[in-house]
Amino acid sequence: MLRRLWLLLFYVPLCAWAQTETRLTWLDNRFRVDPEIEQITFVVTREQPSQSVVLVAPDGRKYYADRHSKAMSWYSDKGMDIISINHPMAGPWQALGKVSTNNGIRIISNIQLDAHQLPAQLYQTEVLKFSARLTQNQQPLLLRDFLDRVQLKVIFYPITSDLSNDTVDESTAIEVGTFADNGHEYDEVAGDGVFTVALNIDVVPGKYRVKIASTNGVFERSVEQTVLVYPTPITTTFTQSHRSLISHVVNIETKPEQIVAGSLAAYLVVKQPQTKPQILQRSTTAPQSQLELTWLNDSHVGKAWWRGWAYVTDALTQRELVFRLPKQNYTQVAIVTPSLTSPLAQQRLEQQLAARQTEQRQQRLLWIAITNIIVVISAITLLLLWRRKRTLKHDLMLPNELK
Template sequence: MKRLGLLLLLWPLLLLWPQLLWADDSTVMSWLDNRFRVDPTVQQVSFMVKRDQKSNAVVLVRPDGQKYYAWRHPDNVSWYEAPGMDIISIENPMAGPWQAVGKVSPKNQIVVLSDLKLEVDKLPARLYQSETIKFSARLTQNGKPLQLRDFLDRINLTVVFYEYIENLDGLPKEALPMPIPMGTFADDGLGFDEVAGDGVFTVALPVELQPGKYTVKVSSGNGIFLRTVEQEVLVYPPPISASFIQGRGQSEAHQVVVAGEEGALKAGSLAAHIEQVSFEGETTISQQAALPDEEMLTVWLPNGKLAGRYTWSGWLYATDRFSNRELIFQLPDSHFAIQAELQLDRNLAAFREQQEAKERQAELERLAAERQAARTKAMKIIALANVLVIVLVVVGVVLWRKRKVKKTIESAELSVPES
């Protein structure tokens, strides 16, 4: 009787045992007949059924006896089939006892995830062509982050852009806008994703689109569960540009000149990271940041000197003046070449140097001749002037003497008495 009384006291707890095992809002089922109950308030549910590796997908039986198969099920059901596992998501499931029929692994249990929600970051009102933006999405269950690795590892969230068109319902199928896949989210702790397995999926979204208005859809691309989130965005022309100026010859550095559109970026917010890769695979990194009042930036790249094909790429950083948003732009691979110096080029250069040397020598000789001619002319002028002075002196003396003789004769004549 005591055992029977104890059993009667523990019976309610035994009924609740599967729920008590999982306090994170997941329900784990391990009954022998693989049955599980869906509450009438549940609007969405996902079943994770682990089975033998070589077995076929399970058959899911509704409370009314209708059967769902991996290859045949209604539109409100999504089915992901993998070796040893089925993940089945149902929108607005029928309340009551469900059953998974198949070779369910006895070492694993059927996990029921209810009220899964996909929360997606709100994209900025102003996107720029060619920018790269960190874009995140989160899966929650009953408002809490979902961290069930078996489920998260198989989710394939994609971002797709569509050209915005009003009144899509009235358009024929061939007139509907074509999807533009832009990226796939990841929860692996790589790239822009911060922590692996935290239920936060991140994508480095490259906005490689023509300016205009678009509809953005985030959805599960492999049928894990039925969720789609839509947004509308505007894409503007890029507010920043980068120009490459190759150095002359082999001694002058190359330049990457970065300039922002007037009034679009905050002064002093420009920064650049440029990578130059030689034909031998050697990478050189050059970085530069603008001063507080600068709206342009010049990054100097070392000249490789050796002849061959070079590649440069990088990242540009700036701050949007309108929204104070930090902007990232990826510069794709660009190429330039340094030509080999041929023997003909060297001969031509030597010939030009000889010609220039001859021209310089001729110019020096011409200047020397002009100076000599000027000196000779000056000497002639001086000599002529001296001769002229001498002549004038001699003439003056002769004239003076003649005048003196004349005066003497006239004086002598006046002094002779008349007879």
Template sequence: MLKIWFTLFGLLASAFVYAEESSMTLLDNRFRVDPTIEQITFVVYRAERSRPVVLVRPDGKKYYAWRKPDNVRWYQEPAMDIISIDKPMPGPWQAVGKVTPKNKIVLISHLALTTERMPSRLFQGEQIKFTARITSDDQPIVMRDFLDRVNLLVTFTKYVENEASLIKEARPIAHKIGDFADDGIGLDEVAGDGVFTVSLNITPEPGKYRVRITSGNGVFLRAQEQEVLVYPTPIQTTFIQSRFEGKEHMVAVSGEKGMIEPGSIAAQIKHLSPDGAEYVMAKSAAEEAERVLIPIPYNGDIGNYSWMGQAFATELGSGRPLYFPIKKQSYSVLEEVDIAETRRLQEEERLKQQKLMEEMRLLEMREEKRTKTMIMIAVANIVVILIGVAMYFGIGKLKLRPKKEEMPEMQLEMPKK
């Protein structure tokens, strides 16, 4: 196995605006940590699909990706390990792994994550730009392989007093509301400059929350935590639909009094017609006005329409600029209805239904009368049958009964036999 020694000094040149990569071809699997280092992160490139390296401290103790102390954080990929160590033991460390000529170790000392201070008062529905910076020795890191794997995210957790003292099952659940990116897309200004940007949509319900910046891959532990209050949205948007051709629809965007600075509201609305035609209109509120009305043309065409947009305002008191995306909404334009003809048809239908109900009631009455008659006839027949049966058995008994004057003769004749 090829070997080479290198030290931490000279790894990051402070003479440049951006911190330079400190890397050398891995001819040796050893590297030295200076006693002044409080935290170090190193990136190990190894053979594709090889096993993670084994770290050996200066005293011979071994660290593995699956077995390590709490001060070691380990992120692994098929051809890379990113390992961060808090308060590393000074002296020569050793990384034992599958070595190829392309392997190298990049050392990053004093790795730090700093973020902006989030406003202590947020509004539900608003969207804010939030940035974080990753530095080494107070210089931005521009190593693409490392930045692409940092995986920073923002979570909101419902505020609970003494949360750390609660058992795990009783603690509130953290909800992710945004991921940082350093890709130059969206609100991120420059790709790969070490400045991470996230567009946060404040979706949680109003209340008090703990905001945490964390790393999903373990390179960083919790980097920042603060408490914020989420208030109900101070911006109301109303769509006023026109009923007459030639008269415009209206979108009213208004701010809550005492929360939004008068005259600061501005809005842009994009309107889509059934045929795909697009209409965009922007307007600002007049001085000291607390709402703005945006007209949308109405041409009377039948079909389904949609509209969306964005609203801007300034928070009263703090002067903080606010931005609220307006979600897509829809409405329909139907054929004009002849009210008089509709009422006439409705009245005809009502009379028809009424006549039908009367006929059904007559049928029910007739059926009920017929049923009663049938029951009476059945009862009468049963009574007649019963009377007949009674009479039959009564007459039979009379025929079988002997006459009184014949009884003595029968008694006298019996001895003769």
């Protein structure tokens, strides 16, 4: 029984691994492609130093990294070639070069790119988590050497519409985000074949064709969707204080017809001169549609900034929306009394300053006089005490006859 259990533990992982890739380590580096395969990718690990391999087709044609068929995409990296072929010729293929005897050649076939469906209605400046994954035979593709070199991007193509049809403008492509499978930020697990991106919809409102595609030639796959981008449903204004201990104000207001009342919440990070960053958090309750976040002007002079996030709920779809509040810099300056442009007011101000200076001068003279009087009185007092002491000493002297 124990022996059977060990056999199961040994063979089950091998079977699972065999479903995702085929490894070839034949001495002549030959591998056979079956007729039913529509797309295949060769991951060739080379010894170092070495040049890219030469790929030989069953009919004897040779293909190189810089000279190959249009049906191929060839990615050459240090110590590795990744070659993808659409509708490959059936039969024995061969890779000529310093192929590693340890890793050899891995074959991946029928790769598919699956992406989550984007909401049909997006908002300008919205940020949302978006995922895509690579599969082989409807199973997650987990070949790390391959995944580390995949570069997936999200590209928006504007669509212009007229009465007859829609026209996609390929010349004005807008790159909105790059996927990652590294376990950082929005990506949950590194190397699990699920690529994640925080899409920042920083495009003008309109209709777009969205394309998710590999952009570095590792393989040719893409997914396309059509979306509508609407104007942002929130308005953010910043009012800077120019008076000491009077608050700076960030006001966030939502459009009642688009956003659920009471669903607004906000998070700000504020950095003032000579202080550590502080965090401000507030939320609304029904039926409120706006909120204010404030912090005191601490009168320190220098550069300051704030940034944050706003969270709301879409009234139509009940979708939770996230908006990034971009970093805003401002400068806290010294408090200066505003100048008076009226000549009469200026004259009055000069008279007040002159009167104040006269008063201060009189006060200084008064203090000097008082100080001098105190000094004279103190000197006279000391002199009288000294004379009295001498008189007493003289009276206490003995008569001559008693000496």
